Amino acid sequence: AQSVTQPDIHITVSEGASLELRCNYSYGATPYLFWYVQSPGQGLQLLLKYFSGDTLVQGIKGFEAEFKRSQSSFNLRKPSVHWSDAAEYFCAVGAKGGSEKLVFGKGTKLTVNP
Amino acid sequence: DVKVTQSSRYLVKRTGEKVFLECVQDMDHENMFWYRQDPGLGLRLIYFSYDVKMKEKGDIPEGYSVSREKKERFSLILESASTNQTSMYLCASSRVAGSYNEQFFGPGTRLTVL
Numbered sequence: 001a002q003s004v005t006q007p008d009i010h011i012t013v014s015e016g017a018s019l020e021l022r023c024n025y026s027y028g029a030t031p032y033l034f035w036y037v038q039s040p041g042q043g044l045q046l047l048l049k050y051f052s053g054d055t056l057v058q059g060i061k062g063f064e065a066e067f068k069r070s071q072s073s074f075n076l077r078k079p080s081v082h083w084s085d086a087a088e089y090f091c092a093v094g095a096k097g098g099s100e101k102l103v104f105g106k107g108t109k110l111t112v113n114p
Numbered sequence: 115d116v117k118v119t120q121s122s123r124y125l126v127k128r129t130g131e132k133v134f135l136e137c138v139q140d141m142d143h144e145n146m147f148w149y150r151q152d153p154g155l156g157l158r159l160i161y162f163s164y165d166v167k168m169k170e171k172g173d174i175p176e177g178y179s180v181s182r183e184k185k186e187r188f189s190l191i192l193e194s195a196s197t198n199q200t201s202m203y204l205c206a207s208s209r210v211a212g213s214y215n216e217q218f219f220g221p222g223t224r225l226t227v228l
Contacts, residue, residue: 094215096214101159107156
């Protein structure tokens with residue numbers, strides 16, 4: 001069965017600083033990988049996704065993520081954080097050829113200081 | 115623009131009441147999901163439906179039931195609400211073919227049981 005670990009529960013960065021949110025997954029085959037963002041009181045919005053091919057994927061709002069098979073990681077990055085990026089971020093993994101379900105990490109809450 | 119809507123953003127009910135949470139999607143998706151979200155626990159799957167009248171238990175189905183009479187609508191039912199069911203409830207949908215399990219989320223219903 002798949003599993004996802006987001007090691008950081010809460011991260012604080014200054015506006016304009018770079019950001020990296022960590023995600024490690026456990027799955028025997030090639031996974032489908034997603035990052036979602038949730039603003040306070042809202043549903044989840046897809047930031048980006050990886051299915052196959054180029055391991056560096058670009059998403060919305062200037063985010064990117066890199067799939068590293070050797071490290072079982074799919075870390076999310078942004079070169080310069082804006083105050084509006086303050087939110088909770090969820091990594092998720094799906095099974096290629098398997099269940100239709102996704103397994104979500106517990107989330108990382110991002111605080112942006114002015 | 116694709117859309118998943120939930121009948122209420124906020125709901126307050128009393129212990130023992132029967133509660134219905136409604137979710138509608140306009141994307142002709144086969145799969146629909148109900149999650150509950152609690153701080154520090156991330157998203158936990160309650161029930162999953164892969165077709166009309168078809169359902170599958172998720173990780174935490176106890177105290178909940180579901181109904182899917184039409185493809186676009188998926189209802190979550192709390193037969194006798196309890197205070198430990200106070201939570202944020204999120205509905206999502208996905209299509210089967212070519213979707214790589216990508217899920218689309220509604221805005222959520224914050225349920226308080228007094």
